[in-house]
Amino acid sequence: MKTGGPEPAREVIEGSVPFHFAPGGFLLVLSGPSGAGKGTLVDALVEQRPECVFSISATTRAKRPAEQDGVQYEFVTREEFERRRSAGLFLEWAEVHDSLYATPTRFVDEGVAAGRVVVLDVDVQGGASVRRARPDAVSVFVYPPSVDALRRRLIKRNTESAEAVERRLGNAPGELAQYREYDYLVINDDLESAVRRLVAIVDAERARVRRLRPRT
Numbered sequence: 001m002k003t004g005g006p007e008p009a010r011e012v013i014e015g016s017v018p019f020h021f022a023p024g025g026f027l028l029v030l031s032g033p034s035g036a037g038k039g040t041l042v043d044a045l046v047e048q049r050p051e052c053v054f055s056i057s058a059t060t061r062a063k064r065p066a067e068q069d070g071v072q073y074e075f076v077t078r079e080e081f082e083r084r085r086s087a088g089l090f091l092e093w094a095e096v097h098d099s100l101y102a103t104p105t106r107f108v109d110e111g112v113a114a115g116r117v118v119v120l121d122v123d124v125q126g127g128a129s130v131r132r133a134r135p136d137a138v139s140v141f142v143y144p145p146s147v148d149a150l151r152r153r154l155i156k157r158n159t160e161s162a163e164a165v166e167r168r169l170g171n172a173p174g175e176l177a178q179y180r181e182y183d184y185l186v187i188n189d190d191l192e193s194a195v196r197r198l199v200a201i202v203d204a205e206r207a208r209v210r211r212l213r214p215r216t
Contacts, residue, residue, distance in 0.1 A: 020214070020215045021213065021214060021215065022212070022214075023115065023212060023213075024112075024115060024211035024212065025111060025112035025114060025115040025116045025117060026112060026136070026138055026205060027112060027120065027134055027136070027137040027138065028137070028140065028205075029120045029127050029130050029131070029137050029138065029140065030042060030119065030121050031122055031123065031124050031127030031142070032124065032142035032144070032175070032188075033123075033150060033168070033171070033175040033176060034123065034150075034154065035144065035149075035150040035151075035153040036142040036143065036150065037142060037144070037153070038121045038142045039072070039121055040191065041142060041194060041195060041198055042054055042119055042121050044191075044195040044198075045119065045195065045198050045199060045202065048195070048199055049199060049202055049203075051116055051206070053116050053117070053119065054119050054121070055104070055107050055108055055119060055120050056070065056072070056074055056104075056107075057073055057074070057103055057120070057121075057126075058073065058074045058076050058084065058090075058102045059073045059076070059100065059102075060076060060078045060081050060100040061073070061075070061100075062075075063075050065159070066159075081100050084102070088105075089105060090102040090103060090104060091103040091104070091108055091133055092126060092130050092133050093129070094122075094129055096125055096126070097164070097167060097168065101122070101126060103122070103126070103130065108120075115213075124178050127139060127141075127178075127181075127182070128181070138184075138201070138205050139181075139183045139184070140182060140184045140185070140186055140198065141179040141181075141182040141185050141186070142194075143176065143179055143185055143186065144188055144189075145187065145188070147169065147172055147173070151169055154168060154169070186198055
């Protein structure tokens with residue numbers, strides 16, 4: 001007796017799948033206030049998921065003692081930054097705390113086209129710029145357990161003056177209020193739990209039907 005519904009493919013009836021799927025790539029944007037722990041989460045994600053690649057931003061900010069050029073950032077002069085910006089080489093750019101930051105377009109586009117998850121670690125202003133430029137990007141807001149925790153983290157990393165720390169903390173309330181604009185929220189109160197949540201977000205997004213591509 002027929003039910004009127006579509007008949008399943010013969011391959012499915014016989015217990016096999018007619019073809020395999022390859023997850024498509026996408027842009028993953030992590031934003032949050034300075035000291036929220038974005039960089040640590042990105043490092044853990046890239047280590048656990050080889051399909052994830054970190055997009056290195058260009059910046060005019062001075063290099064911190066523990067940083068290496070081409071690892072955390074590409075450190076450039078303001079003149080070189082402005083030359084690249086004028087040439088249209090940046091997906092987005094922003095001026096934050098008197099320094100310029102930008103995301104190179106080519107690396108992002110090539111990574112996504114290759115089926116990779118291209119991960120950006122940007123401030124809230126940069127996150128808004130990326131969402132405008134690439135509405136299909138997956139955005140995650142990294143939320144600290146408290147402003148006091150932000151203060152402790154910024155002081156502990158000992159990379160900026162007391163005045164710079166206070167300036168960042170002064171911007172934090174306005175930045176925290178932007179979490180509603182993002183697709184996901186990860187509260188970084190416990191690192192292991194926060195990493196698990198972030199990995200789960202990536203795995204879920206990789207399984208979205210609209211991203212799947214049949215393997216030929």
